Amino acid sequence: MGVRDDAEAIAPELVRLRRDIHREPEIGLHLPGTQSKILDALEGLPLEISVGTALSSVTAVLRGGGAAARGGDARGGDAKGPVVLLRGDMDALPVAERTGLDYASQTEGVMHACGHDLHVAMLAGAARLLAARQRDLPGTVVFMFQPGEEGHAGARHMIAEGVLDAAGQRPVAAYALHVASSELPAGVCSTRPGTMLAAAEILEVTVRGHGGHGSQPHLAADPIPVACEMVTALQTLVTRKFDVFDPVVITVGTFHAGTVDNVIPDEATFLATVRSFSPAARDRVRESALALVGGIASGHGVTVSASFRDGYPVTVNDAAETRFAARVAADLLGEERCLAQPDPLTGAEDFSFVLEQVPGAYLMLGACPPGADPATAPNNHAADAVFDDSVLSAGAALYAELALQRLAL
Ligand SMILES: [Zn+2]
Ligand SMILES: [Zn+2]
Numbered sequence: 040m041g042v043r044d045d046a047e048a049i050a051p052e053l054v055r056l057r058r059d060i061h062r063e064p065e066i067g068l069h070l071p072g073t074q075s076k077i078l079d080a081l082e083g084l085p086l087e088i089s090v091g092t093a094l095s096s097v098t099a100v101l102r103g104g105g106a107a108a109r110g111g112d113a114r115g116g117d118a119k120g121p122v123v124l125l126r127g128d129m130d131a132l133p134v135a136e137r138t139g140l141d142y143a144s145q146t147e148g149v150m151h152a153c154g155h156d157l158h159v160a161m162l163a164g165a166a167r168l169l170a171a172r173q174r175d176l177p178g179t180v181v182f183m184f185q186p187g188e189e190g191h192a193g194a195r196h197m198i199a200e201g202v203l204d205a206a207g208q209r210p211v212a213a214y215a216l217h218v219a220s221s222e223l224p225a226g227v228c229s230t231r232p233g234t235m236l237a238a239a240e241i242l243e244v245t246v247r248g249h250g251g252h253g254s255q256p257h258l259a260a261d262p263i264p265v266a267c268e269m270v271t272a273l274q275t276l277v278t279r280k281f282d283v284f285d286p287v288v289i290t291v292g293t294f295h296a297g298t299v300d301n302v303i304p305d306e307a308t309f310l311a312t313v314r315s316f317s318p319a320a321r322d323r324v325r326e327s328a329l330a331l332v333g334g335i336a337s338g339h340g341v342t343v344s345a346s347f348r349d350g351y352p353v354t355v356n357d358a359a360e361t362r363f364a365a366r367v368a369a370d371l372l373g374e375e376r377c378l379a380q381p382d383p384l385t386g387a388e389d390f391s392f393v394l395e396q397v398p399g400a401y402l403m404l405g406a407c408p409p410g411a412d413p414a415t416a417p418n419n420h421a422a423d424a425v426f427d428d429s430v431l432s433a434g435a436a437l438y439a440e441l442a443l444q445r446l447a448l
Contacts, residue, residue: 042443043371045168046436053431056080057160058142064131064149064156068094068187068196073129073159077184080163084170086182089205094196096129097184098205101169103176103446120178123442124203124210124397126390127162128155128188137422153419154218154406154426157434159184161216164435169442178446179206187389192351194389203396212360213399214441215390216434220424221416223405226433228368229378230402232358238321239387240350242289242311244269244332248341253301263296265339266307269332270294273311276331280323287324288314288385316383318353354391357398363448364400367440372433404437406430 040048056076063072074095081088087100103120136143136150144150166182183202187193203209216228223229246266251259273289281287289311296307313328315321325347336343369377380403390401406426407413417423 042168042439043436045171046164046432046439049164049167049435050432053160053164053435054428056163057156057428057431060156060159061142061151062145064144064146064151066131066133066149066189068191068193070095070129070186073186077129077159077163081166084166085173086166086170091197091200093200094186094193096186096193096197096200096202098197098202099166099182099184100206101166101173101176101180101182102206103178103180104174105177119208121446122179122181122206122208122210123445124181124183124213124393124399125162125165125438125442126183126185126194126213126215126393127158128185128193129159130155130186130189130191130193132189132420134420134422138425140425150422152421152424153189154220155188157218157406157426157431158216160431161434161438164431165438165442168435168439172443176443176446180442180446181205181210192349192389192392194392198392198396203393210397212445213393213397214364214438215393215399215401216404216437217388217401218404218406218426218430218434219419220421220426221407221418222413223378223403223407224413225405225407225409225427225430226372227376227378227405228372228402228437229380230356230361230365230400231380231383232356232361234316234353234383235356235401236354236384236386236388236391237314237316238351238353238391239312239314241348242313242328242345243308243348244311244343244345245306245308246336246341246343247306248303250305251303253303256303259303260341261303262305262307262341263303265336265341266294266296266309269335270309272331272335273328276327280327281320285317285320287320288312289324289328313347314385314387316353318355321353351387351389352391352395354388354401355394356400357394360398361400363445364402364441367444368402368437371437371440404430404434
């Protein structure tokens with residue numbers, strides 16, 4: 040039987056696993072319940088399993104027996120073949136679920152609203168499918184079950200703990216799937232070469248003057264108008280210093296200063312989200328935003344501390360790996376179910392840290408429930424977002440085929 044048929048055969052188990060995880064969502068880097076469900080699902084498979092220390096990750100390595108046949112390094116009698124990495128993230132969000140599903144979250148205020156529960160089930164399914172083909176597998180597969188995608192940089196922690204060297208040699212390629220509750224119909228995938236998702240980081244600014252009486256501003260150094268000037272100047276920076284075809288977005292989301300009307304405060308602070316779509320624009324916006332706020336502060340005789348809190352870099356799909364992955368997806372799902380995505384997504388992803396070191400591709404997989412209109416269905420992160428289970432077997436098969444076919448190249 041083919042991978043797709045085998046995936047169909049284990050679909051009920053994948054649905055069960057996904058719903059078990061959905062019922063008990065966990066946030067952040069420490070997801071002990073989710074980790075133990077993954078370990079249970081992998082039980083009995085011929086995998087080398089290790090777990091994280093700084094986070095509750097699971098790394099599973101499947102070594103194939105087919106490398107010697109295709110000329111792997113047999114000198115030491117230990118034919119290896121290439122390594123491919125497959126990644127599925129595990130964490131949920133601080134969202135109070137309103138789907139009304141019978142397997143809805145039982146944890147108050149926490150929900151798998153980004154579909155990472157499906158990713159875990161699909162990746163565990165791929166491990167099953169590939170383990171059944173271990174003897175013929177012409178290389179090694181690393182399964183990266185990753186906590187903390189939603190703002191906790193779990194991928195960076197797993198890289199620091201050695202996931203990219205888990206098989207003893209670097210992967211030749213890395214792939215990740217992400218489900219979408221809207222925009223794409225169930226079972227339709229989309230991807231693009233080059234920039235797939237934005238870089239996102241937080242600009243933190245504190246302007247320090249010195250306070251005084253509101254009636255005598257000339258005796259104080261008022262930080263509020265200076266900080267206001269920075270906010271508007273940052274918008275001018277976006278429109279005057281950046282190519283409209285390589286855009287950046289700066290949105291000031293918080294601004295705090297002062298206590299009452301007639302007291303000039305010592306400080307004003309604000310936070311902005313800064314998004315960019317190329318590594319060059321990211322470097323430039325960091326540099327120019329810091330120079331701009333520094334210049335404004337010194338022009339007004341106040342001081343400023345400004346810094347970028349480490350966010351996620353641009354997620355860049357390798358052109359050749361994306362072509363390959365799109366072809367595998369088209370063969371598996373049907374030509375008409377594999378779309379070329381016109382623009383990058385404005386969201387950000389910590390799989391970007393993996394793609395900085397290993398060429399690979401990130402693919403979206405539609406999971407909009409049948410009967411719902413993808414154009415109007417609640418999107419990822421919404422409290423009423425619903426991801427359809429019917430895509431689990433297709434997702435597991437796609438992960439497995441990506442590894443199988445990439446190792447056989
Ligand atoms: Zn998300
Ligand atoms: Zn997500």
